[in-house]
Amino acid sequence: MPNWCNNKLILNADKKSLDSLLCEIHKHNCLFDFLCPLPNDIVNNQEWTRENWGTKWNVHLADLDINRASDNDVSIGFDTSWTPPVAFIKTLINAYPTINFKLYYFEDGMGIAGIYFYQDNIVHDISIEPNTLEYFRLLVDVFGYNAQNIAEDYEVAPDILNKLA
Template identity: 25%
Template sequence: MANWCNNKVTFNGDKDSLNKVLALFKEMIEKESKGNIGQLPDFIESKNGYFFEIYCDETDECSFHYETRWSPNIESLWMVATHYNVGFVLDYEESGCMVYGKTIYENEILQDYFLNQCDFQDCIYNVDTDCYEFEGTSYDYQDEIMRILLDRKINNNKQKIA
């Protein structure tokens, strides 16, 4: 059985294009609710990148949460974005395999930022306190540290580009 990667994607673009994306995802949600588990838009011919357990984010009209097997389905999202001429921001994580990242597609440029094993070398679990220690601070959850590390990686890359 696959490990499940949790994903949240938010699309951005003009209202008409976003309405088409919204209709696409509502259609996939409807198909999935009728028992067709694992969805891909009809215009994607791949055998990979299926969307599972899709639902709309209640706080943002064109944001969706869903699961994928093992890793994020960045290629499928890119195909949706290019098909409808929109951008997106994808946040993803599969903590069991330490998959954690953010993908940004804007102005026809795709950037994927992710953490690797080297990024976690200064994060230590303290059995006595039942906390993670990082740079002299204790954290109840490792995902707090992962957010810090990913934000640093994104900011460092933006500084290199500027």
């Protein structure tokens, strides 16, 4: 049983570019298949998926939480096994260079969190240390936690909790 990595992918672009991307995702019924389909002749598919997707398993359409805030802004929430799908995001950036991508992620079991994003033709990869104010701010601002959830689930210094409230 894996530890689940929580991901939120934020996309910003013109309506036509976002419509095209979302249409492709829906056509293939899985997030990674439309750009990086698993070849039929692969002997060790876990090695291939980790190399090409950055994670062990694909994410089915039914497991995507797609929200369109406006014609130009879309967020996609999903879970992956163990790690964020950074390899897939790199492929996505190359395939859709007119879209700004920002992937927020955290996985408590391994203590990883960060932001991987492409904006204005530059790729950024920012790691966030676990159990820091920045880490808990990510949980609150991006993943819908609140100070009470964090107080119940984590050992947090009172000064950090006060800053989250």
